[in-house]
Amino acid sequence: PSLPPAWKTCAPITLTCTSSTIPHSARSQATAPDNSGIIVLDTETTGLDSFHDEILQISIIDDTGKVLLDTLCKPYYHDSWRQAQSVNGIDGSMLQDAPYAHEIVPMVNAIIAQADTCIGYNIDFDIGFINQWGIATDHLYQIDVMRDFTDYYKAHEDPSYNRWHKLIQCAEYFGYEWEGEAHNSLADVKATLFCHQQMLMADKAYASCDEGVL
Numbered sequence: 001p002s003l004p005p006a007w008k009t010c011a012p013i014t015l016t017c018t019s020s021t022i023p024h025s026a027r028s029q030a031t032a033p034d035n036s037g038i039i040v041l042d043t044e045t046t047g048l049d050s051f052h053d054e055i056l057q058i059s060i061i062d063d064t065g066k067v068l069l070d071t072l073c074k075p076y077y078h079d080s081w082r083q084a085q086s087v088n089g090i091d092g093s094m095l096q097d098a099p100y101a102h103e104i105v106p107m108v109n110a111i112i113a114q115a116d117t118c119i120g121y122n123i124d125f126d127i128g129f130i131n132q133w134g135i136a137t138d139h140l141y142q143i144d145v146m147r148d149f150t151d152y153y154k155a156h157e158d159p160s161y162n163r164w165h166k167l168i169q170c171a172e173y174f175g176y177e178w179e180g181e182a183h184n185s186l187a188d189v190k191a192t193l194f195c196h197q198q199m200l201m202a203d204k205a206y207a208s209c210d211e212g213v214l
Contacts, residue, residue, distance in 0.1 A: 037116040038063040040193045042185040043126045044088040046081035050128035054078055055101065056090045059185035060111055063119075065193060068111050070186045072098035088183045101133060109135050119143045121167045121192045145170070145196045152199050167191055174198040 040061045047053035054075035060068045074095045085091055108130070112118070118140040120126050127137050149170045154161050165173075168182045171191045180187035 036063050037114070038119065039068065039111060039115045039117070040119045040189045040196075041123070041126050041130075042120060042188040042192065043129050044084075044090055044183065044185050045129060046075055046078045046084050048125075050125075050132050053081075053084075053129075055129050055133075056081075056084075056088065056095070057185045058104065058108065059189050060108070061186075061189045061193065063193065065190060067186070069104075069107055071104060073104055074098040074100050076100065089181070105133050105135065108133065112137060112140070115140060117141045117143065119145060119192060119196055121170070121188065121195075122146045122164075143196065145192050145199075148199055149173075149195065152202070167195075170195050 040063070042059050043055050044057040045053050045055050054077065055073045056075065057070075057072050059070040062068060072090070072095055079092060081090075112130070112135055116139065118127070118137070120142070121144070123142050123144045123146075127140075127142065130137055146164055146167070149165055150161070150163075153165065153173075167188060168191075171178070171182075171194065174195055176191055176194050178187055179190050182188065182191070
């Protein structure tokens with residue numbers, strides 16, 4: 001299918017989310033956001049360039065782990081993505097019945113519009129692809145667990161460490177037991193939330209210790 005001019009230029013577009021605008025494959029796995037305002041987002045894509053590559057899977061949960069959206073996404077312009085497939089395991093045969101992006105955007109837009117905080121692992125990457133869908137994200141306070149974990153690791157393990165850790169390494173550090181395979185976006189958002197919560201708890205514990213000393 002062809003894309004509307006506004007989509008091609010990445011201009012903001014106004015969308016109304018109704019049951020008729022969302023395909024059954026996405027609608028059956030979509031849940032309205034709760035009132036916390038916090039979401040955790042992850043995508044799997046055909047490559048690393050948000051201007052030329054496309055989303056193959058998108059998952060969003062809230063801060064309790066409730067799944068708000070989890071769906072595959074059929075690309076418009078790519079029929080193969082060998083390098084990405086070697087990482088995320090998604091191939092064309094898995095997307096035969098998947099909705100296209102324009103069928104998913106209304107639900108994603110509705111979830112993000114109601115959120116005020118977005119957590120992710122290398123969140124700039126995912127937000128870049130979301131913005132290419134014409135979805136506004138400027139209102140979101142963004143928490144990058146990848147950056148937070150680098151600071152955490154430097155503070156607790158190695159002050160000289162200056163490299164980014166992969167999510168699987170971060171999850172292993174905190175003893176996370178995976179629900180599904182890594183590089184599946186739903187499994188990744190659950191791991192990301194767990195790691196974020198572990199660092200929050202550690203910060204609170206250290207703060208309590210400091211108050212006890214004082």
